[in-house]
Structures are given as structure tokens and as C-alpha cells.
Amino acid sequence: MVAKPRETSVKLAVDLGGLAMKNPVTVASGTFAAGREYADFVDVASLGAVTTKGVSLNGWEGNASPRIAETPSGMLNSIGLQNPGVEHLKEHELPWLRTVGATTIVNVSGHSFGEYVDVIESLEGTGLVDAYEINISCPNVDAGGMTIGTDPRSVEQVVGMCRAATKLPMIVKLTPNVTDITEIARAAEAAGADALSLINTLLGMAIDARTRRPQLARVVGGLSGPAVKPVALRLVWETSKAVKVPLLGMGGIATGTDAIEFMLAGACAVAVGTANFTNPTATVDVLNGMIDYCEQQGVANINELIGALQC
Amino acid sequence: MPQLVNEKARIVSNEQVGPRLHVMVLESPQIARDIKPGQFVHMKVPGAESHVLRRPFSIYARDAAAGIVEILYQEVGSLTSFMPGIGEGFAELIGPVGNAWAGPALYAEGACSHALIVGGGVGAAPLFMLVEQLVSAGCATDVVLGAQTKDALVTCGRYEALLGREPIVATDDGTYGYAGFCTVPVAERLRDGSTADGAPYDYVAVCGPEPLMKIVAGQAAEAGVKCQVSMEKRMACGIGACLSCVVDTVSGKKRSCVDGPVFDASEVVW
Numbered sequence: 395m396v397a398k399p400r401e402t403s404v405k406l407a408v409d410l411g412g413l414a415m416k417n418p419v420t421v422a423s424g425t426f427a428a429g430r431e432y433a434d435f436v437d438v439a440s441l442g443a444v445t446t447k448g449v450s451l452n453g454w455e456g457n458a459s460p461r462i463a464e465t466p467s468g469m470l471n472s473i474g475l476q477n478p479g480v481e482h483l484k485e486h487e488l489p490w491l492r493t494v495g496a497t498t499i500v501n502v503s504g505h506s507f508g509e510y511v512d513v514i515e516s517l518e519g520t521g522l523v524d525a526y527e528i529n530i531s532c533p534n535v536d537a538g539g540m541t542i543g544t545d546p547r548s549v550e551q552v553v554g555m556c557r558a559a560t561k562l563p564m565i566v567k568l569t570p571n572v573t574d575i576t577e578i579a580r581a582a583e584a585a586g587a588d589a590l591s592l593i594n595t596l597l598g599m600a601i602d603a604r605t606r607r608p609q610l611a612r613v614v615g616g617l618s619g620p621a622v623k624p625v626a627l628r629l630v631w632e633t634s635k636a637v638k639v640p641l642l643g644m645g646g647i648a649t650g651t652d653a654i655e656f657m658l659a660g661a662c663a664v665a666v667g668t669a670n671f672t673n674p675t676a677t678v679d680v681l682n683g684m685i686d687y688c689e690q691q692g693v694a695n696i697n698e699l700i701g702a703l704q705c
Numbered sequence: 706m707p708q709l710v711n712e713k714a715r716i717v718s719n720e721q722v723g724p725r726l727h728v729m730v731l732e733s734p735q736i737a738r739d740i741k742p743g744q745f746v747h748m749k750v751p752g753a754e755s756h757v758l759r760r761p762f763s764i765y766a767r768d769a770a771a772g773i774v775e776i777l778y779q780e781v782g783s784l785t786s787f788m789p790g791i792g793e794g795f796a797e798l799i800g801p802v803g804n805a806w807a808g809p810a811l812y813a814e815g816a817c818s819h820a821l822i823v824g825g826g827v828g829a830a831p832l833f834m835l836v837e838q839l840v841s842a843g844c845a846t847d848v849v850l851g852a853q854t855k856d857a858l859v860t861c862g863r864y865e866a867l868l869g870r871e872p873i874v875a876t877d878d879g880t881y882g883y884a885g886f887c888t889v890p891v892a893e894r895l896r897d898g899s900t901a902d903g904a905p906y907d908y909v910a911v912c913g914p915e916p917l918m919k920i921v922a923g924q925a926a927e928a929g930v931k932c933q934v935s936m937e938k939r940m941a942c943g944i945g946a947c948l949s950c951v952v953d954t955v956s957g958k959k960r961s962c963v964d965g966p967v968f969d970a971s972e973v974v975w
Contacts, residue, residue: 395710427946431963434709434944447948455958462939462949464758464784469941476948476958619757671941672749672757674711674799 397678398437404688405695406681408442410663411588411640412563413525415442415497418657418696419681422618422644422667423448423501423527423567424473428487429494435674439495441681442663446487448503448529451512453479457534463600463609468619468646469668470598472534472612475503480516488522499565501527505537507552514559524563527642528556528587531569531594533616540594543569546581557586565642568592568633570622575629576636583637591642591665592633593626619668620646627659634660634701648676650683657699709944710735714798716751717773719791723859725780726827727789728765733798734772740764741805742834743935743967746774747943749797756784759799761940761962763831763912765860774798777830777860799943803966807933808908809838817908819899820844821930823891823921825851825913829860831935832912833867840867845901847894848872851887851913855880888920895928906930911970922970932970936961 399417406417420443428446429438438444456476463470477483483500491498500523504510510528517523530549532539542548553566566582568575570593579590595616600609608614626645634641643661647653648669656664669676688696714733722728736746747759762776780786811817820839824832829850839846850872852858858881864872873890874882883890898905909925909932911918918934925932938950938961945963952961953974959965 425942425947431942431944431946435711447946456948456951459951459953460939461951462758462941462947464756467755467757469757471941471947471949473948476951668757668941671943671947672759673797674942674944 396437397435397675398440399678399681400685402685402689404685404693408662408697410563410642411565413443413499413589415663417442417681418663418684419653419677420445420499420642420663420665421670421677422665423529425667425670428483428491429496430487430490432670432674436678441496441677443497443499443524444491445499445527445665446483446501447477448475448501448532449477449480449483449513450475450503450505451480451509451516453477453482458611460609460611463615465600465617466621468617468621470600470610470615470617471595472610472615474534474612475532475539480513484517484520484522492522497524498522499525499527501529501567503529503532503538507555509538510552511555511559514556518560525565526556526560526562527565527567527591528553529567531567533569533571533595533597534612540569540571543578544572546577549578549581550585553582553585553587563588565589565591567594569594570625570629571597575633579633579637583639587639589640589642589662590633590637591644593622593629593645596622596625618646620648622646623652627655630656630661631659631703647680648672650680650687653680653684654687654699657696658701658703660701660703662700709799709802712736712798712800714796716791716794716796719789721789723857726857726859727778729776729778729788731774731776731796731798732772733774736798736800737767737772737774738769740767740774740801742809742838743806743831744801744803745831745966746776746798746800747802747940750784750788750791751794751796752791753784753787758941759943760784761802761937761943765830765833767834777827779827802943802962806835806910806967808835808844808910809842811908812839812842812844818844819901819904819906820846820908820910821849821891821894821906822846823849823887823909823911823913824860825887825917826853826857828913832910833860833863835910836864837867845899847900849875849887849890849894851875851917853877886917888917888924891921891924895924895930909933919975922973925970933967934970934973935966936968936973937966
């Protein structure tokens with residue numbers, strides 16, 4: 395049985411920097427492929443958007459195995475942006491999302507500033523993309539990714555170049571692995587980001603004491619899952635006070651209440667990530683939980699909740 | 706690909722069968738009906754909320770009419786060590802995931818008449834349904850099982866009942882059957898041929914620890930026999946989305962969950 399959100403009179407539509415979402419729920423890039431694998435479980439077109447796995451110009455093989463390790467209430471991953479390249483995405487995945495009627499956010503990755511632009515240029519004019527998410531925060535690659543997203547000047551430069559390449563809504567995904575995220579957020583906003591998404595994973599590691607070996611082949615990886623939620627909430631809250639653009643909040647969201655907390659902290663929309671692994675209907679379950687909350691609390695329009703935290 | 710389900714499965718029983726070895730019986734009618742030998746279920750273990758990841762378990766046996774599946778599991782980490790304490794309740798099973806052993810299809814095509822099936826430790830479990838199908842189809846099938854010690858040979862009785870004779874057994878500590886790894890009797894069999902009529906084997910299937918599979922794959926390759934292995938890597942989604950469980954193959958990285966778990970041994974880069 396394919397899960398769908400239930401009927402409600404609560405107004406759920408949100409505007410994420412020009413991207414019209416029918417409800418605030420999307421997925422964290424890399425946890426949902428391009429949606430097709432989850433189609434046995436959830437109606438992917440009923441989500442606010444599907445965010446596809448990070449795509450680069452040419453295929454990337456990713457990192458050696460083991461690539462994941464479970465940690466208390468979380469997991470580490472070091473997949474390393476394995477993907478078959480943008481042409482494959484264009485030919486085989488994005489048309490399917492269009493066919494089923496899904497709103498599509500394409501997560502764009504690159505080894506170099508120019509590669510981000512190349513990926514965007516190859517997708518421009520296809521009509522297959524509703525928004526881009528610029529991934530300057532992957533902790534699992536040596537070039538590109540987080541190396542760009544931790545330096546405000548690099549952020550301004552690459553976001554500016556991407557901005558020049560597209561008029562579609564552009565979300566910039568931020569890393570939590572910085573001293574002051576607001577500095578990075580302001581740089582992205584100044585360079586033309588329409589929205590910011592946060593957080594990418596927190597850099598961590600796990601060790602097998604018995605073998606005295608790291609649990610990941612790459613030694614370090616990105617921590618996600620409920621364990622990171624308090625950190626993510628704090629960063630969303632701080633960032634929401636620092637910028638005017640809307641935020642896509644994520645980090646450990648597994649229930650409707652978790653998602654509402656992110657909206658109260660200042661997020662306009664939310665992404666479900668690791669919870670998809672625990673529960674393949676997590677996206678729809680989160681959305682239904684948000685509807686329950688709104689109905690119980692007398693919230694007629696979910697936009698009322700954005701930044702409604704009372705401190 | 707056939708439709709996957711996330712089935713809420715009642716735990717019927719959960720009993721210890723050997724040292725750190727347990728059999729869990731679950732009521733899961735759709736999966737019991739549809740699962741093929743080699744496929745697995747991805748289980749959300751109940752009552753373990755701090756574990757965010759499911760665990761893949763192969764199916765040891767199923768009764769489609771009764772709607773039940775059995776898994777054989779070994780306590781190896783914190784979650785599998787928690788599992789024996791689970792009493793009544795419900796687990797969630799995604800399934801049936803992955804591909805199936807090719808043996809029965811090869812037999813039907815006339816490409817396999819003598820099979821050698823090799824199970825190391827709990828690797829004996831996902832081979833049982835395969836052997837059931839091969840035997841009932843009429844394929845001459847020899848089974849070699851390896852275990853650390855006699856007490857851990859928990860699948861032996863069931864294989865004996867199925868085959869009508871004892872499987873070939875090796876124990877690491879020599880407490881039963883051949884002393885040492887089961888690669889020793891595997892080498893003998895590949896040299897001497899099927900116990901049925903001495904004919905050479907034309908199909909080998911192996912499941913167990915990766916070093917064992919690698920050795921048996923090498924033995925089969927040397928003997929010129931087609932060999933399949935069942936790969937298990939650490940998995941997150943279990944449905945092909947996350948790319949956690951990739952296996953290195955001659956044609957690049959493949960997902961052990963949905964491109965496998967069964968691979969031709971010649972395809973795997975060990």
C-alpha cells in the first residue's frame with residue numbers, strides 16, 4: 395500500500411524562495427535517490443518536493459566500503475557522492491519524477507566551482523527541474539563539498555556563479571562544521587541564494603576498539619539522525635535571525651512534532667533524511683503528524699508557525 | 706522489480722538454538738508468499754529506538770500457507786544481542802528484497818544438474834530454501850556446512866531431513882566432521898565430483914563469511930564451475946536508494962541490496 399497524506403482543511407502550501415511547495419515536506423538529498431526506490435511505499439508526488447541525490451557533471455565512484463556505521467540514535471555515512479552523472483539523471487530519473495507529477499529539487503555537486511555551473515547549465519531549459527540545491531557542504535569528498543562551504547569568500551564566489559547560470563529558485567545547503575554558520579549564511583544570501591538549507595551532516599567518526607580500526611573506510615564521515623536534531627534546531631534558529639531568505643530545515647526529523655519544531659525555530663520547509671531508512675513511509679508520516687499538530691492547535695495555515703518560537 | 710512491502714509482522718517465537726544462535730519466527734503473509742531463495746527482509750527491530758537502522762536478515766524457511774517466515778540470527782553486535790530478549794510484539798519487515806539464487810532457473814534450463822551448496826556459520830540459512838527447490842526439482846545436490854563447533858551446527862538436522870542423508874560437515878575445532886574450515890571438503894568434492902554419481906558439478910552456491918566465500922569462489926573458478934555468492938554489506942535503506950552497501954565488481958560498484966545480494970563470483974572484486 396502506498397502512503398499518502400490525509401485530507402485536511404489546514405493550508406499547507408509554502409513558498410521556499412520562489413519554489414511553490416504543496417506542503418513543507420521534502421527529503422534530504424542522498425537519502426531518497428530520485429524517488430523511484432520509494433514509490434512502493436509513498437506517493438512521492440504528494441510531497442512538497444523530492445530532492446534528488448547530489449549529481450555531478452560526470453559520474454563519481456564514491457568512497458570505499460564500509461561506508462556507514464550506526465551510532466546511538468544516528469548513523470555516520472561516507473558515501474562520497476557516488477552518482478552516474480548529470481546526463482544519466484536527465485535521461486533516466488528526472489523524466490520519471492515529471493511523469494508522476496513530483497516537484498523536483500536537484501541537488502548539485504562539483505569538484506570545482508566550474509563544475510557546479512556545468513551541471514546547472516546542462517539542466518537549464520529542460521523543464522525537468524523546479525529548483526536547485528547547491529551542495530557546498532558534503533563532508534565526504536576531498537575537493538568541492540564542504541571545503542567550499544566553510545569559507546565565506548568561496549561561498550560567495552560559487553553561489554554567485556551558480557546564480558548567474560539560472561533564474562530558477564536556488565537553495566544553498568550549508569554545513570554545520572563551521573565556527574559561525576551565520577557568516578556563511580549571509581555570504582550565500584549576498585551572492586543570490588533564494589533559500590538556505592541546513593544542516594548537512596556533522597563530521598564524526600566511530601572506532602571498533604576490538605580491531606583498533608575505524609568503522610568507516612574513509613575514517614571520518616557525516617553524522618545524521620535524531621542524535622543531531624538539537625544541533626540542527628540551534629543552527630536553524632541562529633540562521634533565521636541572521637538572514638531574510640527562507641530556510642529548509644533538516645537534521646534528525648522523524649516525526650511531525652520534530653518537523654514543527656524546525657518551523658518554530660524558523661524553517662519554512664523541512665526535509666526528512668535518515669528517518670527514511672528507519673521507516674520508508676517517514677515522509678508521509680511526518681506530514682500527517684504536522685497536520686495532526688495543526689488541527690489540534692487550531693493552526694489554519696502552516697505558515698503561521700514559521701519562526702513562531704516564543705523565547 | 707516486483708513490489709516491495711513494509712509488512713507489520715507478529716513475532717510468533719524467538720528461541721535460542723545454539724551458542725549465540727537464535728531462530729525468530731514471524732507472521733508475514735505477503736513476504737512468506739512471495740519470497741524467493743536468496744532474497745531477504747530488512748527488519749526494524751522492535752523496542753530498540755536508539756538503533757535508527759534496520760538490519761537485513763535472510764529467510765531460513767517459510768511456510769507460505771501459514772504465512773510465516775523464519776530467520777536464523779547470530780548475536781554479533783549490540784542490536785542482535787538485544788534481539789533474544791524480544792518477547793511478543795511486532796517487527797516491521799521490508800521485503801522481499803534483492804535477487805534470487807540462479808540454481809533453480811539454471812536447472813530448469815538444463816544448465817545445472819549437479820550442485821554443490823556451501824554454507825559457513827549462519828550463511829547456511831539463506832541456502833536452505835535454495836536446496837529445497839533444487840532437491841524437489843531433482844537436481845543432484847550436495848551440501849557442505851561449516852561451523853566453529855558441533856553445537857553451532859544448528860541447521861544440520863533440517864538439511865539432513867531434506868536430503869535424506871547427513872550434509873558434509875566441517876568444524877573449526879574438529880568436534881564434528883572434518884576438522885578445519887569447510888574449504889577442505891569443498892576441495893575434495895570439486896576434485897571427486899557429485900556424491901550421487903561422481904559427475905562434475907556445474908553450479909556452486911556459497912554463503913558465509915567473506916573470506917570463506919572468496920576461497921570457495923577461487924576453488925570453483927579453478928575447477929571451471931559457475932559459482933554464486935551472497936554478499937552482505939552494511940545497509941541503510943535496504944531498497945537501493947542510499948548506496949551504502951555497495952560491492953566492488955568488475956563492472957563498478959553495485960548495491961548488495963537490490964543488485965544482489967546474489968552475485969556471480971566471477972563478477973566480484975574481492
